[in-house]
Amino acid sequence: MQQLTAIGLNHQTAPLSIREKIAFAAAVLPEAVRDLVDSDAASEAVILSTCNRTELYCVGDGEAVIRWLANYQGLKEEEIRPYLYTLGCSDTIRHAFRVACGLDSMVLGEPQILGQIKDALRVAQEQETVDTWLNALFQKTFSVAKDIRSGTAVGEQSVSMAAASVKMAEQIFPAVADLNVLFIGAGEMIELVATYFAAKQPRKITVANRTLARAEELCEKLASPAEARLLSELPDLLSQYDVVVSSTASQLPIVGKGMVERALKQRHYLPMFMLDLAVPRDIEPQVGELNDVYLYTVDDMMGIVQTGQEARRQAAAEAEAMVDEKVAEFVDWQRSRQSVPLIRALRDDGERARRHVLANAMKQLAKGTPPQEVLERLSVQLTNKLLHSPTSTLSKASAKDSELVDAVAKIYHLKHPE
Numbered sequence: 197m198q199q200l201t202a203i204g205l206n207h208q209t210a211p212l213s214i215r216e217k218i219a220f221a222a223a224v225l226p227e228a229v230r231d232l233v234d235s236d237a238a239s240e241a242v243i244l245s246t247c248n249r250t251e252l253y254c255v256g257d258g259e260a261v262i263r264w265l266a267n268y269q270g271l272k273e274e275e276i277r278p279y280l281y282t283l284g285c286s287d288t289i290r291h292a293f294r295v296a297c298g299l300d301s302m303v304l305g306e307p308q309i310l311g312q313i314k315d316a317l318r319v320a321q322e323q324e325t326v327d328t329w330l331n332a333l334f335q336k337t338f339s340v341a342k343d344i345r346s347g348t349a350v351g352e353q354s355v356s357m358a359a360a361s362v363k364m365a366e367q368i369f370p371a372v373a374d375l376n377v378l379f380i381g382a383g384e385m386i387e388l389v390a391t392y393f394a395a396k397q398p399r400k401i402t403v404a405n406r407t408l409a410r411a412e413e414l415c416e417k418l419a420s421p422a423e424a425r426l427l428s429e430l431p432d433l434l435s436q437y438d439v440v441v442s443s444t445a446s447q448l449p450i451v452g453k454g455m456v457e458r459a460l461k462q463r464h465y466l467p468m469f470m471l472d473l474a475v476p477r478d479i480e481p482q483v484g485e486l487n488d489v490y491l492y493t494v495d496d497m498m499g500i501v502q503t504g505q506e507a508r509r510q511a512a513a514e515a516e517a518m519v520d521e522k523v524a525e526f527v528d529w530q531r532s533r534q535s536v537p538l539i540r541a542l543r544d545d546g547e548r549a550r551r552h553v554l555a556n557a558m559k560q561l562a563k564g565t566p567p568q569e570v571l572e573r574l575s576v577q578l579t580n581k582l583l584h585s586p587t588s589t590l591s592k593a594s595a596k597d598s599e600l601v602d603a604v605a606k607i608y609h610l611k612h613p614e
Contacts, residue, residue, distance in 0.1 A: 204251030216476035435462035
């Protein structure tokens with residue numbers, strides 16, 4: 197049965213090894229969301245895929261959507277089912293609100309997720325896979341996120357992934373100012389992390405990217421001098437850097453164990469801090485086995501971002517209360533919208549009755565029937581037509597149909613015998 201639903205997994209329900217199998221690269225997202233709707237598993241769909249979550253917001257059949265997801269990603273259903281959550285209508289609304297506010301993020305209140313949801317909706321709109329229900333849901337979601345971020349301290353209590361990255365480096369090295377830092381990729385996440393590192397004025401910053409122009413554009417934005425290089429130069433560059441942060445859309449690892457082993461040898465085994473923020477991973481997991489490498493993934497960030505838990509818990513409680521109110525408002529709006537077609541049909545039926553008796557009245561007037569008699573007849577005919585359906589329904593109602601009798605009495609503001 198087609199209904200509003202969300203199917204997904206996140207950092208709380210699935211390890212990185214599963215999340216990276218499910219993740220949709222930005223380049224394939226338009227084709228994927230279009231294919232989901234074309235498959236008839238859903239009539240509307242938006243796919244949100246980030247380093248911490250992959251979620252499919254749909255008007256569709258939840259089981260059919262899961263089958264499509266497994267098939268599209270070349271996986272067996274039983275391989276992913278233990279990690280998935282399937283949400284019904286009200287839970288989908290609540291979940292969308294919580295995700296947009298950063299309440300469901302690894303880093304409470306982090307602001308990047310809202311932009312990622314907007315990008316996911318934009319892709320779906322371009323592919324014409326959203327209509328009334330999902331458009332309404334996400335417009336309300338954006339409004340709720342704005343209200344909660346401005347009305348509570350949840351955003352203020354955020355320790356961003358970018359800030360946490362710098363803190364990790366500071367735990368390993370005495371001072372960021374003495375380090376050479378390499379960023380692999382030039383997307384939004386790298387820009388955020390690079391901005392935090394640049395504020396510490398490292399000795400050297402380099403941005404390596406598939407296209408030089410995008411790397412140069414990012415370098416110009418930073419508060420500290422930086423140089424742009426191509427990804428193809430990585431094997432020759434790697435040994436120069438103490439800190440390596442990677443986040444690209446590559447479906448295969450960019451940095452392998454052999455490459456890092458060679459870099460360590462050239463560095464005379466000076467330690468390297470490597471942070472892989474990509475899903476799927478950019479750095480082979482085996483790199484973490486090397487003695488002089490400190491390799492962290494997005495899942496390793498949890499300890500650092502938990503500082504200030506009590507303040508965040510209080511802010512989160514306030515935000516959760518607001519979410520409850522906003523969910524109730526949206527559900528009420530949904531129910532009111534569901535009655536609109538019935539209201540329209542009722543008014544159309546009344547209009548047909550009016551036109552019918554009016555046409556009869558005009559014919560009688562044309563025949564010379566006195567106007568007073570025509571008006572009397574018109575009023576009787578109109579009354580009979582408008583009251584025929586409720587009168588007939590009440591006549592057929594049995595003693596057990598008390599709810600129906602009560603409903604008619606309520607609609608017409610009548611008192612009826614007990």
